[in-house]
Amino acid sequence: MTLRLHNTLTGAKEAFEPLEKGHVRMYTCGPTIWNYAHVGNLRSFLFYDLVRRHLRVSGYRVTHVMNLTDIDDRILDQAMHAGMSIGEYTKPYATAFFEDMAALRAERADHYPRATEHIPEMVEMIATLLERGNAYAADGDVYFRIASFPGYGALSHLDRAGLRAGARVATDKYDKENVSDFALWKKAQPEDEKIGAAWDAPFGRGRPGWHIECSAMSKRYLGDTLDIHAGGVDLMFPHHENEIAQSEAANHQQFARVWLHSEHLFDATGEKMSKSAGGFTTLRDLVEAGHDPLAIRFFLIANAHYRSRLRLSSEALHAAAEQVRRLREFFDRVERTPSAASDDEGLEQKTAAVRAAYREALDDDLNLPQGIGVVFDLIREANAALDSDQVGPRNKASLLGLIDDVDAHLDVVRAEEPGLAEEVERLIGERESARRARDFARSDQIRDDLRRRGIALEDSKAGVRWRRVAPTGAERS
RNA sequence: GGCGACGUAGCCAAGUGGUAAGGCAGAGGUCUGCAAAACCUCCAUCCCCAGUUCGAUUCUGGGCGUCGCCUCCA
Numbered sequence: 390m391t392l393r394l395h396n397t398l399t400g401a402k403e404a405f406e407p408l409e410k411g412h413v414r415m416y417t418c419g420p421t422i423w424n425y426a427h428v429g430n431l432r433s434f435l436f437y438d439l440v441r442r443h444l445r446v447s448g449y450r451v452t453h454v455m456n457l458t459d460i461d462d463r464i465l466d467q468a469m470h471a472g473m474s475i476g477e478y479t480k481p482y483a484t485a486f487f488e489d490m491a492a493l494r495a496e497r498a499d500h501y502p503r504a505t506e507h508i509p510e511m512v513e514m515i516a517t518l519l520e521r522g523n524a525y526a527a528d529g530d531v532y533f534r535i536a537s538f539p540g541y542g543a544l545s546h547l548d549r550a551g552l553r554a555g556a557r558v559a560t561d562k563y564d565k566e567n568v569s570d571f572a573l574w575k576k577a578q579p580e581d582e583k584i585g586a587a588w589d590a591p592f593g594r595g596r597p598g599w600h601i602e603c604s605a606m607s608k609r610y611l612g613d614t615l616d617i618h619a620g621g622v623d624l625m626f627p628h629h630e631n632e633i634a635q636s637e638a639a640n641h642q643q644f645a646r647v648w649l650h651s652e653h654l655f656d657a658t659g660e661k662m663s664k665s666a667g668g669f670t671t672l673r674d675l676v677e678a679g680h681d682p683l684a685i686r687f688f689l690i691a692n693a694h695y696r697s698r699l700r701l702s703s704e705a706l707h708a709a710a711e712q713v714r715r716l717r718e719f720f721d722r723v724e725r726t727p728s729a730a731s732d733d734e735g736l737e738q739k740t741a742a743v744r745a746a747y748r749e750a751l752d753d754d755l756n757l758p759q760g761i762g763v764v765f766d767l768i769r770e771a772n773a774a775l776d777s778d779q780v781g782p783r784n785k786a787s788l789l790g791l792i793d794d795v796d797a798h799l800d801v802v803r804a805e806e807p808g809l810a811e812e813v814e815r816l817i818g819e820r821e822s823a824r825r826a827r828d829f830a831r832s833d834q835i836r837d838d839l840r841r842r843g844i845a846l847e848d849s850k851a852g853v854r855w856r857r858v859a860p861t862g863a864e865r866s
Numbered sequence: 867g868g869c870g871a872c873g874u875a876g877c878c879a880a881g882u883g884g885u886a887a888g889g890c891a892g893a894g895g896u897c898u899g900c901a902a903a904a905c906c907u908c909c910a911u912c913c914c915c916a917g918u919u920c921g922a923u924u925c926u927g928g929g930c931g932u933c934g935c936c937u938c939c940a
Contacts, residue, residue, distance in 0.1 A: 418940070426940085433940035462938070547869065547936065599938085621940030628939090651940070652871090659932080663939060692878065692889090698871085698933075705878050708890035715889085718903070750880090759880050762888035769888095772904055776897095829899060836901080847902050854903090 392447050394617075395696060395754045397625065397648040398544055402754055405647065407616040413449045414611040415441065416645070418603065418620035418628070419501065421458040422482035423467055426489055427669035428701060429654035429662035432689045433621045436651040438495040439690050440619060442798050443751050454610045455498040457483060459505050461599055465586055474585040475505070489672045492682040493689075494800045502606040504597065510605040511597045512590045514639050515573045519592065523638040527564040529576030529593045535569050538634045544648060545626035571631050572598035600631035604644075608636065618645035625650055654689075655700045662701070670701065683801040684710035691757045691799065712761070713801050717856075719768050720792045720802045722775060723785060725851070732781030736774050740787040743767040744794055757798060764795055813844055817853050820846070 392405045407413045417437040420426050426434070437455065444451045459479045468478035483503075490497075504511075515531055518524035523537045535541050577587035577594045586596050607615055613636070620629060629648065636644040654662050662669050675685055688709035693699040743763050750760035771788055774780050780788070796802040816835050823831040836846050845858045 420940080421938095430940045436940090545869085545935080623935075623939050626935065627937090653934075653940075655933085661934070661939095688878095694880080696871095697879085700878085702877080704890070708878060710890095712889055715903095722904085756880075758878095758889095759887075762880055765888050769905080773906085776905055824899080827899075833900075845902070848898075848900095849903075 392443070392752045393754055394647055394649060396646075397650050398645075400546075403647070407449065408614060408646065411449060413444050413451045413616045414614075415444075415451060415453045415617040415619065416603070416607040416611055416615050417453065417455045417498070417618070418624055419455040419457050420482075420486050421461055421463070422479045422486060423461065423463040424482060425485050425671045425673065427662055427671055428675065428685070428689070429621075429669070431489060431493060431672060431685075432654045432699065433619075433651045434490060435493060435495055435686060435689045436649075436695045437498075437619055439695070439755060439757065439798060440617065440649065441496060441498075442800075443755060446748075446751070446794075446797050451499075452611060453498040454500045454502065454607060456603060456606055457486070457501055457503045458599065458602065459483070459503045460586060460596060465581065465584065468584045468586075469580055476585055478584075492672065492676075493686045494683070494804060500610050502610065504602040504606075507602065507606050507609060508588045508597065510609050511601045512588075514601060514605045514608070514635065515597075516591060517639045518573065518635065521638065523634075524573055525566065526592050527566075529595065530564075530572055531574035531592055532565055532570040533573055533631065533634060533638075535567055535571075535634065538638050540637070541634055542630060544630050544633060547626060547630075571600060571627065573601050573635070574598060600628055601635060603628075603632050604635040604639070607632075608640065613640040613642040613644075615645040617647045617649060619649040619651070622650045622652055651695045652698045655698055657700065657702045659700065675706070680706055681710055681713070683804060684713050687713050687799060687801055691761050694754075694756055694758055696754075712765070715765070715768065716792075716795070716799070716802050719772065720789075721854075721856075723771070723780070723788045723792070726775055726780065726785075728782040728785050729778050729780055732783045733774055733779045736771065736780070736784050737787060739767060739770060740784070740791055744787075744791050747791070747794055751798065760795070760798075764791065767791070813839065813855055817846065817855065821853065 393402045394405045395402050415437075417434075419434070420430055434455075437453070441451050441453050460475055464475050464479060468475045471478055515524060518533065519526065519531065521537075522534070524531055524533050574590065574592060574595050574597060577596065581587045581596060587594050588596065607618075618629070618632075625648075633644045636642075656662050656670065672682065672685065676682060684706060688701075688706055689699070691712075692705060692709055743766070746763045747760040750756045750763070753759075771780070771784075774784070792802055816839060820832050820835040823829075823835070839846060839855070840858075843857055844855050847854045847856075
């Protein structure tokens with residue numbers, strides 16, 4: 390089976406094929422670093438991570454670009470209030486973004502271009518649009534002329550009549566030909582100069598509008614035509630629509646062949662999580678509340694299909710944590726259990742079937758929740774086989790192969806654990822002595838002490854195991 | 867007002883025209899010094915109504931409900 394992706398542009402699942410054989414060019418809309426990313430933002434970013442991982446599983450080389458928007462109205466406002474330059478203001482949030490992504494084990498993109506570092510590319514594209522009559526200057530601002538681009542609205546399926554009806558009157562303060570025309574360049578204001586938010590351009594000193602950065606930077610790193618462009622659904626209109634208009638008007642080439650949009654994350658009350666609406670949760674909030682970043686990762690990419698809405702709740706997060714725990718537990722067990730003398734043919738066939746079904750689920754528009762379902766079904770059977778010592782060398786290799794398949798996307802199983810602390814080993818030894826002496830009071834005390842520090846001990850025939858867990862006392866939110 | 871999505875067990879969630887994966891939570895067991903882990907058993911007829919069909923949760927129409935986009939937004 391080949392990879393099929395739901396393309397927003399056509400509204401259908403299509404067999405995916407990049408323009409250049411074996412190489413995928415992917416552009417994804419990254420964060421605006423005016424604040425910490427909230428968990429809803431992170432859902433999208435982890436979705437990009439899932440896409441790129443599965444493309445690699447599918448045998449493609451991927452060139453992945455994710456932009457950092459480091460200039461926009463909110464950044465200007467905030468920097469102004471804080472009395473610092475936009476560079477100073479955004480720096481800690483850029484750092485926080487990379488920290489969050491690392492904590493969630495997102496693979497790094499190949500390029501993270503920042504808007505303020507690509508002003509010349511944007512100026513050049515705007516100049517082209519002006520030359521071609523796709524843009525016009527009005528009192529120092531430059532706007533894109535939507536009337537010059539007949540295909541406008543194709544992505545979001547909004548026609549211009551609908552847009553006009555929905556447009557709010559307030560936007561009329563600008564001198565635009567049409568209310569839907571959007572800014573490519575905004576004339577510099579006196580305050581902009583103080584915070585380093587103004588650049589020279591043939592059409593006047595100013596700063597770029599929001600949409601032009603993606604068109605200019607994607608072209609710079611990936612060329613005129615992208616194989617995949619991804620983002621959250623809220624970017625579909627107007628952001629992505631505007632990108633298409635700018636890029637195709639300037640390049641006369643199709644901008645993106647496949648558009649992927651991930652659905653929103655909602656908070657526990659059922660409201661869409663959004664920075665401007667007030668209440669939002671950051672990764673830091675969740676970690677402080679005692680949630681494991683790996684569980685959060687699992688929740689965000691595997692709890693629901695990417696095109697379904699997902700609601701954040703402590704129960705769902707807990708369920709995700711349990712699933713991560715089960716996966717890790719299982720992997721650990723398969724690896725450490727000595728092989729039985731012979732293989733179980735039934736298990737062997739089932740494992741092969743599950744590996745195929747898992748791959749098929751992912752190939753079918755990245756249906757990770759479905760894939761995970763079939764895997765857990767097998768894990769139960771395999772655990773039963775392990776209980777009765779029926780897992781032979783071939784079985785074991787197949788099961789480890791399955792874990793590798795799954796972890797190629799999840800990346801929560803082989804996430805490195807801190808090495809065995811000598812103190813833990815020593816305490817385990819001490820406890821074993823106490824147990825042999827049937828001093829269970831002492832034995833339990835050691836176990837409880839470790840548990841409080843986030844280390845759980847488990848006794849089994851094969852000996853004592855320890856693993857990291859959330860420290861007791863860390864309440865879930 | 868325009869466009870669109872969704873409504874599956876206490877919670878999350880996948881799915882197919884032929885009598886509903888999986889996870890969490892819960893109940894009862896096996897195992898264990900006690901636990902934990904693991905395993906076993908139990909736990910839904912898919913919002914309502916009508917239609918198409920031999921047969922619909924899955925298709926069509928209507929209704930009710932929830933939500934998103936149309937404006938900065940992942």
